Amino acid sequence: ILNVEQSPQSLHVQEGDSTNFTCSFPSSNFYALHWYRWETAKSPEALFVMTLNGDEKKKGRISATLNTKEGYSYLYIKGSQPEDSATYLCASTRGNTPLVFGKGTRLSVIA
Amino acid sequence: NAGVTQTPKFQVLKTGQSMTLQCAQDMNHNSMYWYRQDPGMGLRLIYYSASEGTTDKGEVPNGYNVSRLNKREFSLRLESAAPSQTSVYFCASSEAGGPYYGYTFGSGTRLTVV
Numbered sequence A: 001i002l003n004v005e006q007s008p009q010s011l012h013v014q015e016g017d018s019t020n021f022t023c024s025f026p027s028s029n030f031y032a033l034h035w036y037r038w039e040t041a042k043s044p045e046a047l048f049v050m051t052l053n054g055d056e057k058k059k060g061r062i063s064a065t066l067n068t069k070e071g072y073s074y075l076y077i078k079g080s081q082p083e084d085s086a087t088y089l090c091a092s093t094r095g096n097t098p099l100v101f102g103k104g105t106r107l108s109v110i111a
Numbered sequence B: 001n002a003g004v005t006q007t008p009k010f011q012v013l014k015t016g017q018s019m020t021l022q023c024a025q026d027m028n029h030n031s032m033y034w035y036r037q038d039p040g041m042g043l044r045l046i047y048y049s050a051s052e053g054t055t056d057k058g059e060v061p062n063g064y065n066v067s068r069l070n071k072r073e074f075s076l077r078l079e080s081a082a083p084s085q086t087s088v089y090f091c092a093s094s095e096a097g098g099p100y101y102g103y104t105f106g107s108g109t110r111l112t113v114v
Helices: none
Strands: A004-005 A010-015 A020-022 A030-036 A046-048 A056-059 A061-068 A073-077 A086-092 A105-110 B004-007 B008-013 B019-025 B031-037 B046-047 B064-070 B075-080 B087-094 B111-112
Touching: A004 A086, A004 B019, A010 A020, A010 B019, A010 B031, A020 A086, A020 A105, A030 A061, A030 A073, A046 A056, A046 A061, A061 A086, A073 A086, B031 B064, B031 B075, B046 B064, B046 B075, B075 B087
Parallel strands: A010 A105, B008 B111
Antiparallel strands: A004 A020, A020 A073, A030 A046, A030 A086, A056 A061, A061 A073, A086 A105, B004 B019, B019 B075, B031 B046, B031 B087, B064 B075, B087 B111
């Protein structure tokens, strides 16, 4: 079974701080890496789908990078705001199979 | 609003009872999935349907059955509920079954088995 690891498990930052967290996945037979944002009492929402080594994606203050050779992706949030508080999930797959999700990083932004 | 609709949102069952969780999407997506979310665990795949007419087991299929009724609907059935099936269940869909399409999730069904 594909193993997707996320760290840290949780994170508390002050409003205005920039932060980042990590997703690790097996580099062999890599196909794609997804990031999702999951707010409390809502459902996960797709942020990025990344496929190529060196890929960088950006959406507002949130960006992500991908290193498929070493098997990791970073998610960055610049100038964190309270509304960024959520659990951030990453997921990967080895082929034409469903996504395997990590356990998530829970971010709390303190005003 | 377009998206994935799950019913019911909440359910309490007694051990041994059966029930069906309903899921429907209106985005003309080909692939649909059922995941469960437990404390301290990631989303774990129960069953999926890559396209209408096909279903396959995921990581944790025991105790569940599924039906892909048509392209829109994918139901999950618990034949004899057990306390270990207490969880939050999420249905999701994607344009195709490949790795390059983001998933759209429903709002979840919180199931408690007593």
